[in-house]
Structures are given as C-alpha cells and as structure tokens.
Amino acid sequence: GESVGLHLPTLSVQEGDNSIINCAYSNSASDYFIWYKQESGKGPQFIIDIRSNMDKRQGQRVTVLLNKTVKHLSLQIAATQPGDSAVYFCAETGLYNFNKFYFGSGTKLNVKP
Amino acid sequence: KAGVTQTPRYLIKTRGQQVTLSCSPISGHRSVSWYQQTPGQGLQFLFEYFSETQRNKGNFPGRFSGRQFSNSRSEMNVSTLELGDSALYLCASSLDYTYEQYFGPGTRLTVT
Numbered sequence: 001g002e003s004v005g006l007h008l009p010t011l012s013v014q015e016g017d018n019s020i021i022n023c024a025y026s027n028s029a030s031d032y033f034i035w036y037k038q039e040s041g042k043g044p045q046f047i048i049d050i051r052s053n054m055d056k057r058q059g060q061r062v063t064v065l066l067n068k069t070v071k072h073l074s075l076q077i078a079a080t081q082p083g084d085s086a087v088y089f090c091a092e093t094g095l096y097n098f099n100k101f102y103f104g105s106g107t108k109l110n111v112k113p
Numbered sequence: 114k115a116g117v118t119q120t121p122r123y124l125i126k127t128r129g130q131q132v133t134l135s136c137s138p139i140s141g142h143r144s145v146s147w148y149q150q151t152p153g154q155g156l157q158f159l160f161e162y163f164s165e166t167q168r169n170k171g172n173f174p175g176r177f178s179g180r181q182f183s184n185s186r187s188e189m190n191v192s193t194l195e196l197g198d199s200a201l202y203l204c205a206s207s208l209d210y211t212y213e214q215y216f217g218p219g220t221r222l223t224v225t
Contacts, residue, residue: 036216042219043117043203043216043217043219044156044203045216046213049212049213093212097169099146099161101146103155103156103157104155106155
C-alpha cells in the first residue's frame with residue numbers, strides 16, 4: 001500500500017479502548033475543520049467536520065472537539081476497532097477559501113486486537 | 114453513485130518529461146481540487162477548479178498546471194519533471210458551497 005508518512009507519530013490502542021488523536025492548527029482565521037482517515041492505498045476519507053462557531057460535534061462513535069483559544073482540535077473514537085487502524089489527518093480552511101485546505105502531518109492509529 | 118476516479122493509478126516517468134493526470138469527479142460535483150502527498154511534506158494543496166475556472170492555487174511552481182472541462186472532469190499537468198515531483202497526487206471533488214470533499218484513490222507518480 002501507499003506510505004503516507006515515514007515518521008508519523010503513532011498511537012497504539014487496544015481494541016475496545018477509546019482513542020484520542022490531537023491536532024494543532026496555526027491559522028486563527030480558519031473557520032472550518034475536517035478529520036480524514038486514510039487507509040493504505042486509498043485516498044483520505046471524510047470522517048467528521050466542525051465549524052468554528054461550535055466546540056463539539058458528535059458522529060457515530062466519533063467526537064470532534066475544537067478549542068479556538070489554543071487552536072487545538074481533537075478526534076475521539078469510542079470503542080476503537082481494528083478497522084479504525086489508519087492514518088488520521090486534520091484539515092482546516094477559511095471562509096471563501098474555495099476548498100483550499102491545509103492538512104496536518106497526520107497520526108497513525110494502530111489498533112491491537 | 115460512483116466515486117472520484119483517477120487515471121492512471123501508477124506512472125513512471127523520467128526527469129525532464131511531462132505528465133498529465135486525469136480526474137473524474139462524482140456526478141454533480143463541480144468543484145475539483147488537487148493535492149500532492151509526499152512523506153516529507155504531507156498533503157499540500159495544488160489548485161481548485163470550479164466551472165472551468167481556477168479559483169484558488171497553492172504554492173507550487175508554474176510547472177504544475179491544471180484545467181477543468183465543461184463536464185467537470187479535470188486534468189493536471191506537470192512539465193519538466195524533477196525527482197522531487199515523485200508523489201501521490203490526489204484529486205477531490207465537492208458540491209459547490211460545501212466543504213465536504215471526496216477524494217479519489219490517487220495517482221502514484223515516480224520520477225526516475
């Protein structure tokens with residue numbers, strides 16, 4: 001499969017545990033954020049998004065938290081499963097940036113059965 | 114509904130050559146964005162097209178160019194290839210006025 005990063009930080013968790021993946025962003029003008037999951041050999045897959053006027057959003061087994069004060073974003077995955085093993089990226093953009101996203105460097109999640 | 118398709122999936126070129134990559138967006142999507150992904154630099158935005166017009170571009174040299182056709186299909190071209198252009202090139206499409214992008218599987222370009 002594709003190698004998306006040779007020196008990515010890695011988070012190893014046991015199946016069934018909760019995972020928390022963190023991301024710091026730099027542009028205080030960013031007002032929209034997305035978390036993506038990328039499996040080997042595939043393009044990034046949308047997981048969940050959040051706008052800057054929110055500080056929390058929940059999806060199925062996933063929650064995104066946004067702290068604009070410290071420019072920090074986190075992705076929480078509940079009851080992590082082996083199928084969640086992948087590289088996770090946060091991405092940010094600003095209003096009227098027409099889909100010009102800035103991506104974080106990524107975190108590799110390794111779920112141990 | 115078919116996803117974003119990219120062709121070819123793999124490509125090997127020699128330094129100095131040029132290459133054209135193709136992207137077909139999801140039906141109904143008029144915005145197409147291109148990204149370069151490398152182990153060292155991660156995912157970097159190249160440009161975005163909507164209704165055959167480039168609306169935004171990243172910080173890449175002029176050797177990187179693109180276009181979009183009336184059916185929303187897009188191509189990107191890299192001229193005078195350099196070794197550092199070896200990367201996974203990803204295309205993403207979205208409906209206008211939404212940020213939710215759907216990515217294709219990418220084209221793996223290797224420059225030797």
